[in-house]
Amino acid sequence: MxxxxxxxxxxxxxxxxxxxxxxxxxxxxxTPTEGGGLTNEHMQVRKSGGIFDVSHMxxxxxxxxxxxxxxxxxxTRKIHDMAAGQCRYSLVCxxxxxxxxxxxxxxxxxxxxxxxxxxSNREKILxxxxxxxxxxxxxxxxCKIVDQTMDTxxxxxxxxxxxxxxxxxxxxxxSLKKYRFAVKNLMIIKLTVSRTGYTGEDGVEVILPAGxxxxxxxxxxxxxxxxKADAMIKPAGLGARDTLRTEAGMPLYGHELGEEINALECxxxxxxxxxxxxxxxxxxxxxxxxxxxxxxxxxxxxxVGLMIEGKRAARQGATILQDGKTIxxxxxxxxxxxxGACIAMGFASRERANIGDAVEVDTGKGVLTAKVVAMPFYKxxxx
Numbered sequence: 001m002x003x004x005x006x007x008x009x010x011x012x013x014x015x016x017x018x019x020x021x022x023x024x025x026x027x028x029x030x031t032p033t034e035g036g037g038l039t040n041e042h043m044q045v046r047k048s049g050g051i052f053d054v055s056h057m058x059x060x061x062x063x064x065x066x067x068x069x070x071x072x073x074x075x076t077r078k079i080h081d082m083a084a085g086q087c088r089y090s091l092v093c094x095x096x097x098x099x100x101x102x103x104x105x106x107x108x109x110x111x112x113x114x115x116x117x118x119x120s121n122r123e124k125i126l127x128x129x130x131x132x133x134x135x136x137x138x139x140x141x142x143c144k145i146v147d148q149t150m151d152t153x154x155x156x157x158x159x160x161x162x163x164x165x166x167x168x169x170x171x172x173x174x175s176l177k178k179y180r181f182a183v184k185n186l187m188i189i190k191l192t193v194s195r196t197g198y199t200g201e202d203g204v205e206v207i208l209p210a211g212x213x214x215x216x217x218x219x220x221x222x223x224x225x226x227x228k229a230d231a232m233i234k235p236a237g238l239g240a241r242d243t244l245r246t247e248a249g250m251p252l253y254g255h256e257l258g259e260e261i262n263a264l265e266c267x268x269x270x271x272x273x274x275x276x277x278x279x280x281x282x283x284x285x286x287x288x289x290x291x292x293x294x295x296x297x298x299x300x301x302x303x304v305g306l307m308i309e310g311k312r313a314a315r316q317g318a319t320i321l322q323d324g325k326t327i328x329x330x331x332x333x334x335x336x337x338x339x340g341a342c343i344a345m346g347f348a349s350r351e352r353a354n355i356g357d358a359v360e361v362d363t364g365k366g367v368l369t370a371k372v373v374a375m376p377f378y379k380x381x382x383x
């Protein structure tokens with residue numbers, strides 16, 4: 001398994017390490033009696049702040065004369081109207097309109113970009129990128145694609161206490177709008193700091209050189225004693241990251257997103273620009289024609305939120321029933337630490353499972369009563 005530059009940090013804080021997409025990553029830290037564990041880490045992020053190692057995510061630099069044109073073909077989202085210092089959530093599709101991955105695009109300059117991709121899809125996406133570059137209708141596109149994953153690290157600081165903390169040593173970062181980023185110099189370290197995250201809370205994600213990670217962490221956390229029960233920031237693992245994103249209604253590849261799942265079923269229509277090839281500036285992306293056809297008739301399924309009665313959670317693969325008929329399948333489910341109830345997401349027939357409807361979930365071991373609710377399940381309070 002690959003180790004991230006923060007591996008020693010994880011062991012120092014009693015990280016329970018697991019294999020995740022070939023990386024040795026912390027599922028959680030310590031034990032509940034020590035103030036650790038999934039639920040405690042989850043609530044720490046909601047109430048104050050958590051620090052996540054997300055270095056397993058792929059980071060790919062794209063630069064050169066045709067960089068923008070290439071990304072227009074690769075991404076479902078418009079690229080030409082992005083400003084320098086802006087990042088944008090997008091999908092990467094196959095020819096059938098299925099989702100190969102969901103990514104974040106960073107625009108540094110007119111011909112200088114970076115993509116953050118899912119760890120489990122990095123090799124696949126790198127191969128797909130090269131195929132898209134060399135098979136463009138007008139001929140091979142001139143741009144350089146460099147995988148920087150092993151040369152960099154990425155840390156997410158999430159929670160209501162994070163931006164005030166950062167404000168103590170930076171005036172610029174707290175003034176950033178959501179999905180904007182800045183390149184900052186911290187002593188001799190160049191950082192990319194973006195107002196992004198995967199928890200439903202405010203916060204930042206920081207990309208920096210792998211060899212400088214330890215030094216940067218000491219500086220960022222110099223006034224934080226994470227051993228204290230009431231510490232402003234504590235480490236959080238993959239387990240809490242998953243329950244936090246589920247409460248926030250954010251899709252996850254392999255659950256709400258996948259190659260066999262039509263992109264227009266996933267609840268992220270805002271990230272699919274079906275007019276980008278018609279405004280004279282964009283390019284038709286891979287899967288464009290297939291999704292245009294889907295849009296004309298409407299997708300067969302839709303992503304819905306479920307509030308489950310009782311204390312039993314509905315897990316991925318459970319069947320969603322309405323009036324005794326199968327209408328869909330659960331894609332993600334968990335007990336929600338914030339809401340004190342069990343929640344789930346799933347795909348359901350377009351004509352069924354409207355908000356407020358009663359449904360049932362067959363787990364294979366029993367049938368649970370549920371109600372269709374709007375997503376996200378949780379929204380961070382406005383400050």
